[in-house]
Amino acid sequence: MKLYIPLLAAAPLMFLSACGQSEPEVVGGPADPLKDQLANASAVKLPPSVKNSRTYRCKDNSLIFVDFLSDDTTANLRLEKNGAPTKLVAAEAGKPYTAEGFEVDGSGPTINATVPGKSAQSCKA
Template identity: 40%
Template sequence: MKSLLALATATAALLPLAACHQPNAQERANASAANEAAAENAAAAAAPLPPVVRAEKSFRCKDNSLAFVTFFEGDTQAVVRDTQEGSPTALTAPAAGQPYVAAGGWTMTGNDRGVMLTRPGKPAVSCHV
């Protein structure tokens, strides 16, 4: 009789757990979206950071034009502007020490003390700080 009473008590205690909340389709979809967002955030955190700016220089060129150049660490990326607030042109080099190039006829060699710059439709010109 005591074992029957103990069984009935245990069943009565577990009965409320059987009625636990079961997520509906919307809740499952929300949980799935949250898991996907967390996975994307983790992947974005693992993405490589852009290179650090090494130097920003304004150059006066032999043809009396100006060039504003941002050099990045690793010496394989640079950004050139014709005016200080002008649109940037990103130039890349396959390896440090090789010429920077961009589509449209842009080429640049040199460093943050002086460059040889070729702009689209213009001859190469020497520029200095």
């Protein structure tokens, strides 16, 4: 019986010594396969944020809702408060925002707006 006790204690030590000590443990998984592509990728351009939202009352007593974006060349126009927006784009900052049948000239408290089926009219915030 006394002979078996040292053998039982030595058995786990033999198994531990047989572990692969020559190779380091890998933590975190394999290397990123897209590392080189990501390092050479161009910078990401974020979409413009809303710079100013205004509700305008026009000469014909109708309301239009315009969100002017931070790039100063894009605006979203809605004919109803929760309606679908129409994206208007200006050729450059300071020029009228246009889309098919729509035009908004200005971005301050007074604008000139044209919507399909109506002539151009002055609108105030």
